[in-house]
Amino acid sequence: MQHDMSNTLSKQRPPRVLFLGMQSDFSPPSLRALLDNGIEVCAVVVPSSQPSGLDLPAIQRREQPRTARTVLPLLHASVLQLAWAQHIPVWEVQRISDSKAISELASYQPDMICVSCFSQRIPRTILDLPRLGCLNVHPSLLPANRGPVPLFWTFREGCERTGVTIHLMDEAMDSGDILAQEPIRVPDGISYAQLESQCALRGGELLARTVWDLYRGRAVRVPQDETKSSYHPFPSAQDFVVHPAEWSARHVYNFLCGVTHWSDPIKLYVDGEYVVVQEAISYSHIDIDNIPDVSRGELLIRCKVGWVKVMAALN
Numbered sequence: 001m002q003h004d005m006s007n008t009l010s011k012q013r014p015p016r017v018l019f020l021g022m023q024s025d026f027s028p029p030s031l032r033a034l035l036d037n038g039i040e041v042c043a044v045v046v047p048s049s050q051p052s053g054l055d056l057p058a059i060q061r062r063e064q065p066r067t068a069r070t071v072l073p074l075l076h077a078s079v080l081q082l083a084w085a086q087h088i089p090v091w092e093v094q095r096i097s098d099s100k101a102i103s104e105l106a107s108y109q110p111d112m113i114c115v116s117c118f119s120q121r122i123p124r125t126i127l128d129l130p131r132l133g134c135l136n137v138h139p140s141l142l143p144a145n146r147g148p149v150p151l152f153w154t155f156r157e158g159c160e161r162t163g164v165t166i167h168l169m170d171e172a173m174d175s176g177d178i179l180a181q182e183p184i185r186v187p188d189g190i191s192y193a194q195l196e197s198q199c200a201l202r203g204g205e206l207l208a209r210t211v212w213d214l215y216r217g218r219a220v221r222v223p224q225d226e227t228k229s230s231y232h233p234f235p236s237a238q239d240f241v242v243h244p245a246e247w248s249a250r251h252v253y254n255f256l257c258g259v260t261h262w263s264d265p266i267k268l269y270v271d272g273e274y275v276v277v278q279e280a281i282s283y284s285h286i287d288i289d290n291i292p293d294v295s296r297g298e299l300l301i302r303c304k305v306g307w308v309k310v311m312a313a314l315n
Contacts, residue, residue, distance in 0.1 A: 058098030249306030
């Protein structure tokens with residue numbers, strides 16, 4: 001009976017979706033892909049921008065500022081701008097597990113909830129709202145690299161490829177059944193922002209396709225293999241320390257290119273001292289016979305295999 005009802009609904013109207021995202025670079029491509037593929041986004045939900053200690057409503061409507069009601073360059077728009085441009089209601093949640101927030105979101109009666117980067121843990125009461133489940137866009141090839149910032153660990157582990165996964169959400173972290181996956185190559189020298197952008201764009205396209213497949217009863221659920229799973233938390237200061245004698249030059253170079261512009265400084269531990277790196281310049285796996293000239297601030301660092309040239313912070 002459920003299958004027949006789903007087929008009947010799919011002939012009458014498009015999928016009805018609640019979208020949970022953030023003011024980040026990762027969320028907008030998913031929302032844009034849903035809208036571009038004829039999916040009805042009934043509301044957009046973002047975490048509150050106010051500190052959690054303030055006495056604020058659990059959920060409140062976020063209206064478009066009058067000064068912002070102009071023609072928007074939607075190619076680079078935020079989730080708020082995309083929603084406002086399509087007259088989609090936007091809700092800010094301070095506590096998504098609060099009964100008032102749950103009641104407000106339940107009133108939309110979504111077929112699915114789509115999540116693309118959301119900072120609050122989503123409780124079971126929200127996961128159970130949509131009749132077809134909650135879908136999450138995760139930038140790794142699950143079950144590998146579960147956790148909040150998988151792309152950092154893609155660089156830290158020296159992976160030559162990553163990918164995006166669309167999976168059903170449960171109460172555990174990134175452990176629900178997989179509905180779709182696509183691999184993405186990690187080329188030498190790519191930055192975190194560039195790789196995140198590729199994952200976001202591919203993830204949005206995959207999300208929209210998966211929403212339609214699930215709505216039409218065509219999606220195949222694949223349980224994750226727990227024997228192949230890995231989880232990483234937010235990186236600590238120690239995770240920004242590199243021992244070049246233990247890594248290849250390519251690994252060091254790509255990690256530096258990937259995360260040098262994070263707020264934490266990257267330090268190379270060389271001959272008992274720490275070198276703070278501003279930028280990775282080049283690398284080679286060929287042993288050095290004649291040390292080439294370097295400019296002020298540049299250093300050549302020997303690695304387990306090869307060497308890497310970096311721009312070091314000057315004292």
